[in-house]
Every structure is written in C-alpha cells, then in structure tokens.
Amino acid sequence: MKSGFQNDEKERGLVQKFSIVGGDFHHAGYVSTQIKEILKELGIDSAIVRRAAIAAYEAEMNVVMYAHRGIFTLEVTPEQIRFLVEDEGQGIPDIELAMQEGYSTATPEMREMGFGAGMGLPNIKKNADRFEITSEVGKGTCLNITIFLNQRKSQ
Amino acid sequence: MSQYYHSIRFDETRCQGRMRCLRICPTQAIRVRKGKARMLEEKCIDCGECINVCPNGAIIPLTDPFGELSRFRYTIAVPSPALYAQFGREILPDKILSGLKKLGFDEAIDLAYTCGEVSFAIQEYLRNYNGPKPLISNACPTVVRLIQVKYPELIDHIIPIDTPREIAAREIKRKKARQLEIPEKEIGTFYLTPCPVKMISIKQPAEKGRSHLDGALSIADIYGPLLSAMESLEESESPRHGLESICILGIGWAISGGMTRTLRLRNSLAVSGLAEIIKVFDDIEKGKIRNIDFIEAYSCTHGCVGGSLTVENTYSSYNKIVKLIETLEYEKIKACPDIREVRRRYEQNYYFLEGKLEPRPLAPLDDDLGRAIQKKKIKESLYEQLPKIDCAACGSPTCLAFAEDVVQGEAELHDCVFLWPQKIIQLAQEIIDLVEKTGIKIKKKEQESEEGK
Numbered sequence: 001m002k003s004g005f006q007n008d009e010k011e012r013g014l015v016q017k018f019s020i021v022g023g024d025f026h027h028a029g030y031v032s033t034q035i036k037e038i039l040k041e042l043g044i045d046s047a048i049v050r051r052a053a054i055a056a057y058e059a060e061m062n063v064v065m066y067a068h069r070g071i072f073t074l075e076v077t078p079e080q081i082r083f084l085v086e087d088e089g090q091g092i093p094d095i096e097l098a099m100q101e102g103y104s105t106a107t108p109e110m111r112e113m114g115f116g117a118g119m120g121l122p123n124i125k126k127n128a129d130r131f132e133i134t135s136e137v138g139k140g141t142c143l144n145i146t147i148f149l150n151q152r153k154s155q
Numbered sequence: 156m157s158q159y160y161h162s163i164r165f166d167e168t169r170c171q172g173r174m175r176c177l178r179i180c181p182t183q184a185i186r187v188r189k190g191k192a193r194m195l196e197e198k199c200i201d202c203g204e205c206i207n208v209c210p211n212g213a214i215i216p217l218t219d220p221f222g223e224l225s226r227f228r229y230t231i232a233v234p235s236p237a238l239y240a241q242f243g244r245e246i247l248p249d250k251i252l253s254g255l256k257k258l259g260f261d262e263a264i265d266l267a268y269t270c271g272e273v274s275f276a277i278q279e280y281l282r283n284y285n286g287p288k289p290l291i292s293n294a295c296p297t298v299v300r301l302i303q304v305k306y307p308e309l310i311d312h313i314i315p316i317d318t319p320r321e322i323a324a325r326e327i328k329r330k331k332a333r334q335l336e337i338p339e340k341e342i343g344t345f346y347l348t349p350c351p352v353k354m355i356s357i358k359q360p361a362e363k364g365r366s367h368l369d370g371a372l373s374i375a376d377i378y379g380p381l382l383s384a385m386e387s388l389e390e391s392e393s394p395r396h397g398l399e400s401i402c403i404l405g406i407g408w409a410i411s412g413g414m415t416r417t418l419r420l421r422n423s424l425a426v427s428g429l430a431e432i433i434k435v436f437d438d439i440e441k442g443k444i445r446n447i448d449f450i451e452a453y454s455c456t457h458g459c460v461g462g463s464l465t466v467e468n469t470y471s472s473y474n475k476i477v478k479l480i481e482t483l484e485y486e487k488i489k490a491c492p493d494i495r496e497v498r499r500r501y502e503q504n505y506y507f508l509e510g511k512l513e514p515r516p517l518a519p520l521d522d523d524l525g526r527a528i529q530k531k532k533i534k535e536s537l538y539e540q541l542p543k544i545d546c547a548a549c550g551s552p553t554c555l556a557f558a559e560d561v562v563q564g565e566a567e568l569h570d571c572v573f574l575w576p577q578k579i580i581q582l583a584q585e586i587i588d589l590v591e592k593t594g595i596k597i598k599k600k601e602q603e604s605e606e607g608k
C-alpha cells in the first residue's frame with residue numbers, strides 16, 4: 001500500500017483506491033459516483049462535492065476513453081481532497097494542446113455518446129484548486145487533482 | 156416529538172419483521188430491531204414502496220378519513236387526474252366529477268385544467284431562464300424530498316412554479332368564499348390522492364408554512380363508494396357537456412411523459428421510478444447530462460397512475476389516459492387555458508411557489524471532518540469482515556449500512572449471523588481456558604472414539 005502520504009497524514013487521512021478498465025463504457029462513471037457518496041458521507045460541503053464529482057467524472061472518463069487501465073486514488077484529509085489518477089495507455093503527446101477547450105481526439109463513436117467535446121481536461125482544471133498533469137507517450141498519464149476544504153461549513 | 160411529518164406509519168402489532176420493506180427502501184430508511192420494522196425519520200422520503208411490499212399490511216398510509224368533510228361548511232374535491240384512469244373506458248371524467256358530488260362533496264373540480272395552465276407557466280419560466288440546467292419538476296413530492304435529502308446541491312434545479320393542486324385549491328377557495336360570502340376557512344378542499352406522499356406535502360409543505368389543501372383522501376378508499384355513487388346517477392345528473400371543460404393538456408400529467416409532451420421543448424426527459432431517477436440525478440451531479448432543459452420525474456413507475464393508493468393496474472390506467480386524450484382529440488374537445496391569460500397572471504407571479512425550498516441533507520458520519528474520516532475508516536474495515544451478501548438478517552438493509560450502524564453504535568458486530576459463530580468459538584475457547592486454569596483434565600475426543608471401538 002503506497003499512498004504518497006507522510007506517516008502522520010496517513011493516520012489522519014482516508015485513502016481509497018479504485019480501478020478503472022479502459023474501454024468499459026458500461027461501467028463508466030461508477031468510480032466517480034462512489035467518490036461522491038463518500039464525500040457526502042463525510043459531510044463535505046455540497047458545493048465542493050459538486051466540483052469534486054465533476055472533476056472525478058472527467059478524470060475517470062479520460063481513462064475509460066483513452067487508456068487500457070487506471071488506478072484512481074482518493075485521499076481525504078481535514079484540509080483537502082486529492083485525486084491521483086494514474087493510467088497505462090497511449091499518453092498525451094502535447095499537453096498544452098490537450099488543455100485547450102474544444103481540442104479533442106475523441107473518435108466519432110465517442111462523440112456520438114456525448115463525449116469528446118474537448119472539455120474534459122479544462123473542466124477538471126476549472127473545478128480543481130490545483131491541477132498537475134504529466135504524461136508519457138506510449139506509457140500513460142498521471143493526473144494530480146487537489147480541492148481545498150478550508151471554506152468548509154457545516155449545514 | 157419528531158421534526159418531520161411522515162405519511163407512513165408502522166403498525167408494530169401487525170409487523171412480523173419479514174424484512175421486505177427493509178430490502179426495498181430506496182433510501183435505506185428502515186431498520187428491523189427486535190423483530191419490528193422502524194423508520195429512520197430523517198432518511199424517509201415517503202415514496203411508499205414499503206407499503207406495497209409488506210405481506211402483513213403493517214405499513215399504513217396516513218390519509219384523511221371521509222369524515223373529515225364534516226369539519227367544513229362547503230367541501231370541494233380536487234381529484235388527481237389519475238382518478239380518471241381508475242374506471243372502465245365508458246366512464247369519462249364528467250361522470251366521475253358528478254359522482255363525487257353525489258358522494259357528498261359540494262363541488263368537484265377538474266384539476267387537469269390547472270395542469271394545463273401550469274404547463275404554460277413552465278414554458279414561460281423556461282423561456283427566460285439562465286440558471287443551472289436541467290430544471291426539475293416539483294410535481295412529485297417524493298422527488299422534491301429526494302433532492303432535499305440526498306441531492307442537496309440540486310435544490311436550485313427544482314422549478315419554482317407551484318403545483319397545480321395547490322394553485323387550484325387556492326383559486327377555488329378564493330372564488331367560492333366570494334361567491335358564497337363565507338370565510339375561506341369554512342371551505343374544505345380535499346385532494347383525491349393516488350399516493351400517500353401528497354399527504355405530507357399538505358401537512359408539511361416542503362417550502363411554505365401552510366398548504367391551500369385541507370386534506371387528502373385516498374383514491375383506494377373512495378373507489379368503492381364512488382363507483383356506487385356513479386351507478387346511482389340519474390341521466391339528468393350526468394350532463395355530457397361537462398366533458399367540454401376537461402383540458403386535454405392537463406390529463407397527461409397523470410402519466411410519465413405527459414407533462415413534457417405539453418411543454419414542446421427540444422430537450423427534455425421524462426423519468427419515472429425512483430431507481431431510475433437516482434441514476435439520472437447521479438448523472439446530473441457528474442455533469443454528464445448536458446443540453447437538457449427540463450426533467451419531469453415521478454417516483455412511481457409510469458407516473459401518478461402507478462401510485463400505491465390507486466386501484467387499477469398501472470399499465471391499464473396508463474393506457475386509459477392515453478386513450479382518453481385520443482377520445483378528447485377525436486371529439487375535438489380541446490378545452491385549453493387561454494395562453495394570454497396565463498401570461499398575464501404569470502407576470503403577476505400568480506404561479507410561483509410561495510416559499511423557498513431548503514435542503515435537509517443527511518447527517519454525515521460526524522460533524523467534525525477529522526472524526527468523520529476516522530469513522531469512515533473503521534466502517535470500511537468492519538465492512539471487510541462482513542460477508543457482503545446483503546442478507547439483511549441483522550436488521551440493516553446491506554452489509555455496508557450495517558457497518559455504519561455499528562460505527563454509530565446502533566448495532567453490534569455480532570448481530571451479523573455470519574460473525575456470531577466466531578463469537579461463540581471465542582467464548583468456548585475462553586471457557587476451556589478457564590477450566591484448564593482449575594487444573595481439571597479435559598477428556599479428549601480421540602480417547603472417546605478409542606473407547607467406542
């Protein structure tokens with residue numbers, strides 16, 4: 001179990017891993033639904049849950065559409081939510097281009113299903129407080145998404 | 156005593172703890188403890204699924220008895236259009252409304268007409284709307300409560316146009332009070348309801364202090380008496396021309412798809428059945444549903460005709476509504492509210508909800524996020540020990556719900572039938588250890604079998 005957490009943080013934080021199968025459109029969205037349920041259970045403010053749900057869904061769909069498989073790691077501490085999404089797949093040759101709204105390499109089939117509007121990565125960035133992306137062509141992509149919780153208020 | 160009014164009551168004397176309700180409840184709001192089902196008030200959204208599955212009739216919908224009418228000087232029946240689908244095809248709405256008067260109401264009004272008006276009002280609202288989409292219909296109180304409880308972040312998607320039943324009750328009360336020169340409080344308006352949840356929208360409206368309806372009578376309760384009343388109608392009492400006021404737009408509100416059909420939108424969805432609604436709401440939250448303007452959602456499959464207090468089979472009554480629309484079309488009866496009149500009233504805020512809907516989200520594992528995280532971790536580790544077959548024998552609906560109940564101190568881990576044998580083994584070992592401490596030798600099994608030879 002490697003988690004990218006320091007030991008003391010590991011004590012305080014929640015870590016859960018989910019696997020995503022590339023090309024499995026039937027179950028696509030399952031991981032982000034699970035994550036949303038967990039965040040609600042923890043009492044995270046609903047506006048933040050909404051942002052997190054959208055970012056998680058887009059990240060999950062990226063794996064489903066473009067990779068062979070991926071691991072989605074959710075980490076929650078009292079200060080922040082972090083998603084680490086690592087996939088094995090084709091990777092992104094030009095990240096700057098991929099980050100532009102409207103740019104998409106989706107196939108006609110994917111577009112038919114309502115995906116591939118070129119909004120995925122920009123949408124994650126829009127909903128995250130911190131967003132890092134690294135990719136290696138032919139190997140895979142890693143997304144590191146952080147949403148801060150300091151503005152959390154209880155209902 | 157309780158914060159929330161519910162239209163469902165559990166009768167402990169009849170309950171045999173047979174778990175059907177527990178398994179079907181879509182919000183996991185039921186637990187069976189000490190052999191009796193009980194409701195978790197904050198989780199229940201009054202969908203009524205449990206009423207239909209209880210083999211002992213121990214779950215009772217709370218609607219008003221007919222005797223409630225005697226509290227008022229003048230009484231008006233406001234039947235859900237689903238009532239029109241409960242009888243044979245030769246019995247048309249005009250006869251049903253006449254039958255209701257024969258039954259003892261001073262007046263019976265056609266709600267379909269107001270439904271038609273509200274369809275126009277929703278069109279007006281959508282025309283200039285720029286907020287978050289899709290907008291969601293509030294016609295089904297279970298859907299409104301589902302959003303308040305489980306999807307609080309979608310609360311701004313609920314359309315702020317009031318329901319036809321409330322608007323119609325408000326209007327007819329004002330009108331009759333003027334006409335009869337009696338105070339409004341002496342006029343009783345009664346909704347004839349296909350489901351118990353309308354009762355809570357009357358007793359505890361989600362958004363305002365008080366409903367304009369005074370009560371709700373179950374369609375199932377009045378079905379028999381109404382049928383006899385209609386049979387005893389004289390020819391003169393059932394005027395054929397009554398049909399002309401039945402609004403073709405509004406009748407469709409009784410079935411799923413009927414409302415969206417009248418809105419003439421390019422992109423709208425009609426969803427029915429709670430499980431399906433939950434899937435769609437999950438998709439909205441993920442941002443997966445785009446370019447949809449309006450969602451009509453009914454907790455009962457196929458819409459109000461599928462309500463638990465209806466008599467006729469859901470599919471037959473769905474078909475009857477469709478055929479009734481065809482009949483009215485054929486007879487060229489197109490009683491329709493005047494759209495210019497609707498627009499004028501719309502400008503005066505006539506159709507808007509009188510209060511604001513607020514979310515009432517479920518309590519998290521803990522109010523403190525740090526503690527909630529710790530509880531979540533314990534819950535997950537408990538869950539790992541469970542068989543994950545969701546047998547519900549422990550009295551919680553799923554293994555995951557059971558793990559949460561244990562974390563919250565509502566249940567004990569050895570309530571799980573798969574775990575208590577291990578508890579017994581552990582106890583037995585403790586006893587053996589205790590006996591061995593005394594120095595008494597325990598006869599071993601092999602010795603026994605040798606003796607037997």
